[in-house]
Amino acid sequence: MPTISINRDLLFNALGKSYSEEEFDELCFKFGIELDEVTSDKLIILKEQGTERSVGASEEIIYKIDIPANRYDLLCLEGLVQGLQVFLGETEFPPFKLIPSQKVPQRLIVKSSTSSIRPYAVAAVLRNICFDQHTFNSFIDLQDKLHQNLCRKRSLVAIGTHDLDTVQGPFYYEALPPDSIKFQPLNQTKEFTASKLMDLYATDSHLRHYLPIIKDSPVYPVIKDSNGVVLSMPPIINGEHSKITLNTKNVFIECTATDLTKASIVLDTLVCMFSRYCQDQFTVEICEIETPQGGIKNYPILKTRQEKIDVNKINKMVGINEEADKVADLLTRMCLTATVAENGCLLVTIPPTRHDIIHACDVYEDVAIAFGYNNIEKTLPSTNTIASQFPLNKLTDQLREQLAQAGFTEALTFSLCSKEDISDKLRKPLSSIPAVHVSNPKTLEFQVARSTLLPGLLKTIAANRKLPLPLKFFEVSDVVLKDNQRDVGARNCRKLCIVYYNKSPGFELVHGLLDRLMQLLEIPLDPTGTTGYSLKSCDDATFFPGRCAHVVFEGVTVGVLGVLHPEVVTSFDLNLPCSALELNVEPFL
């Protein structure tokens, strides 16, 4: 969920009203955003860098506000204020208008060379805009927020904004070998080739994160004007030449992308938020995009969509009973201007700022929000069903109860562990274990899904050596094993594991508990191994030779018990004899 930082006084000034912190918090809650933190530059610096550095920093109150991930239209002061004011019924949602260029339209020509790296580009012009310091900062901040969220850290879309009066269209978007791109990047004093730039920014705390998007490509994307001036090298950096300033009057906005839909949403969002500062408010000048196939498409799309929505359905879905005109009012307050149409339907206008509205259910939600979630009458569904437990969980719980009654204490260990835990430490080669391997573990503890419960219990003993002996622990839980019979190639297996740790191994105790479990499950001892259960001496590297047996149930091995091998004991930092039983629960269902 993105968080935006907004100067409180500027916010209240724009809202035309002051709120106490509680009042504003309440408003946010109703609207579906969250006042996350109240702070100031000074407090932030104080917290991060200490008292000395904070001297002289601004003490103006900053509100940090959490915005839902799909509301790109609320990511800046302008959008937030507009949303809130419309929500409060204090202002109406403005109509956005596309206007043709007064002279030749600006054109961005996309070359086919971009197809291998970043194939799409869109553009728009904001004419006769008037920035002040605050609105200029907000313009830059919004680009940053969009880059971080909707643009997926610039991988999907990258925005470049330019002073149109410093460059000469038409513009060319192409992909060139890094060494043939040379320009003076933003905030640098000299020219660099693209390859040199990659080195320069390798240590830049901000930009280095974006380098991998194009770094290994043989060609880098670049936008130039008709005189060959580099506007930007997306998604890394703009050129110094065309940079926008407080005095910029005409802004050329380009978005390059790997996802055309998102590029168009980003462009719409930017121009909708800032066209209010144009001399001709809420108007945007059209740009032409020439595709490699030669077609011409106009941007921004700035599409206003109309949907016919059945009021009855809204009422039914939300669980309210409101008249059509009231529902239309509610929607209008959510920036979805609505009018009552025939047949109990509403004609809902979805503006280009609300790209999150993709289905009627999104409209239902906005009705519910405007109505107030907490004003909806609570009712119980009439759904009549008879409950049942998952049989394996039911058996598991019954067995757990019995193990605790037998004097063993339940441990709860992790499903993920290191490769070593299930192999070397148990004296088994990793290749012999059908374990599921994680491809992107952040630490060693998340390398594999456990194939046995034993390591977790032995670690639990190690952490509890100070408790009086004997230590008697159990766990009944799932392990994960590869299984190519399943669609995902793996399955869980419910295992029961008990460990007994004392000065003497206590094999007979663990054995006795197994007999007790079998008695509870009504399975007779059958040394022939065909109908009931039996123990069969076996060799298992984890156990001490001659002190280990398989548990055989109806002719199939379902578990193992024995005295742990001294090397297993010591590999888990233990020093006393230990007996263990591990049993597959599923055959006993």
Place this chain on the structure above:
Amino acid sequence: MAIAHGEKLLKYLEENGKANSLKLSELWNEDHQKIVGTVKSLLCLGDVIEAELHSTVKWDLTEEGKQVAAHGSHEAQIYNAIPPSGSTQPEIMAQASIPNASFTKDMAKVGFSKAMSLGWIAVDKSSGAPKFIQKVSSIQDVVQEHLKDLATGKNTLTNELRTEVVKSYEMKPGSSFSTSVTKQETDLTPEMIASGSWKTKEFKAYNLNALGTPVPRGHLHPLMKVRAEFRQIFLEMGFTEMPTNNYVESSFWNFDALFQPQQHPARDAHDTFFLADPATASDIPTDYMERVKNVHSHGGYGSQGYGYDWKVEEAQKNLLRTHTTAVSARMLYALAQGGFKPAKYFSIDRVFRNETLDATHLAEFHQIEGVIADYGLTLGNLIGVLYEFFRKLGIEKLRFKPAYNPYTEPSMEIFSYHPGLKKWVEIGNSGIFRPEMLLPMGLPEDVSVLAWGLSLERPTMIKYGYDNIRDLVGPKVNMQMVADNPLCRLDKHRGTEIKEPEYLQELDIRMDSIMTRLRGIENEVNKLKKQGKGSQEKLTLVIEADPNYPPLSVQTLIRILMASRNVPVSVTIHQHSSLKKACSTDLMQWAKSTTSNLNRIDNLFNLTWIWKSIGPRPAAKVVNHCNGDICGEAAVARLLARLLESWTDCAFYENYDLNTTAEIDDWLDMWESCIQSGDPTFVVLANRINNRLNSSDGRKWLIGSFPGTKSLADVFLSTLLGHKLNSDRAKEWLSRCNSF
């Protein structure tokens, strides 16, 4: 032995009435500890004797002290070792050590100097080598005498002594005193039962104040106990448990089936554990997958879709499931295939996130999930079910916040009021599954699916007061904690949670209902106001005021009104015949019309101002309204403020919320009551204004929380009382008000 001594001691007590253990030890020449043992064993018999513990301090001689007592003080030993003819130092020392072998050089040194200073001995250098001679013929060794006294119990000195604390018992006969003791049995034995000897034996009383022996037994894990409670609640509510025993899931079921786009941040390797082996899934139902692909990339089912290039390779990537909703998706798909029947499902099982770990987050945790699928379910149903679900956990107060979730719409975050923390805390997430998720599965169009989820660990940590999740889950857990953990009764509040007294809850509920009604009224008022706004009424107002008491605030407000908006306003000023003295030009021209044509019909606002001898309370009358006159400066000011608000849509008086408006009224009322009290000195009011403005927060306006907000109160009071205020803050405030 103890019993033998016991009987002896009891006899002694019978004869003497009381006894002291120390004295008895001396008397019987027995080790004191043995006597104490006897006393203790007698005390166990009940009330045979009474004994009181005493500590006495006993003086005892040190080794050096004992030497002195036996052989004399160091100086006396030196004196005695000197022959009448005198002798050299080494000779004397040799002589002195004959009767006392442990007489050391150090002791001799002390002896020599002490004997010299006492004048017992002297040095004779007449014969060359210095010789010591006896100076007096006899000495009295007081030191030795004292130490001898001490050794025999006379306490006259404190030096050269070591102290020893001796505990002794002072005894007297108890209430059931008897001189014969039978040995008490500690416990019943099989032999006693067989022989019947238990009938004559006495049994030692149990110490009921001590704890019993811990029972060796096993225990269930606290988190699993809480899980059992949640499971029970779902079962009570008729929910069927889902088979969630598949940690490995494909991206398809975990994300794509839930209409979570393939570029969604949750699908990033930073957030999700992907698998290297088995890396991909197969056997995704082909036509269903095709429908999912279409709804993602092109929409359908009434949806616009996400408009991107959906890739099957992305859907086939295996992962460790990030939520149990993946299983819900499989269940709903299965439900659709088998001919839909209404269903209620739940699960509580592990999910995995490749997140940064901290005190409250682990890479794996348990998710609790509830799902209801039926025809025509509503958001109101979801809210109703959540109230019932959480009521079973002892949580009564809920509220819901709009939220975003890719697969639910509407989505609601669930908050509950935590009485201990005294604030609302998020306890879960909920929503109605999107049609783009349900319809491709083949569920009927009018079926809705409600769902909610929460973590198992969080309520458990709150319930049992853990602040680090590693103390609860994982191999590092202290198993003693598991053993000590109480029963899990989620609807009972004890221990770390604080329960509010019931009357407080009742008050809260009443407060809530009052506030809800107030909000309702406020909404109605706002609506009415808005209706009023639409038609900007033409208004003709007649104000009468006394030139001796010019209503300055009213005049200021009229100036603001006229300046606030470029509307045609006409003002005419008259004098009434009741005036004894003609008004000055200033008074007659204080306001100028802003209209060029004086056609009153076109003007939005026509004001007739009449100077009249009516005393300090001006009066206003709205022409064409049957309401009576509005009397008093404050009332007229309120009228004008409302007018200003309706014209300019600013917040000045009643456009603020009810609280703020009430605050403004309060200030105006204070002024009115000053007037009415007949002593309009306004000292108290002026002081209050001064205090308000001088408050430490450095506020700018009288009303609202810091820094305040400009309002009618500022304009009204600054105009009327400005000249009485002289603090710097107040002056700043005045200039702010003037530039209003």
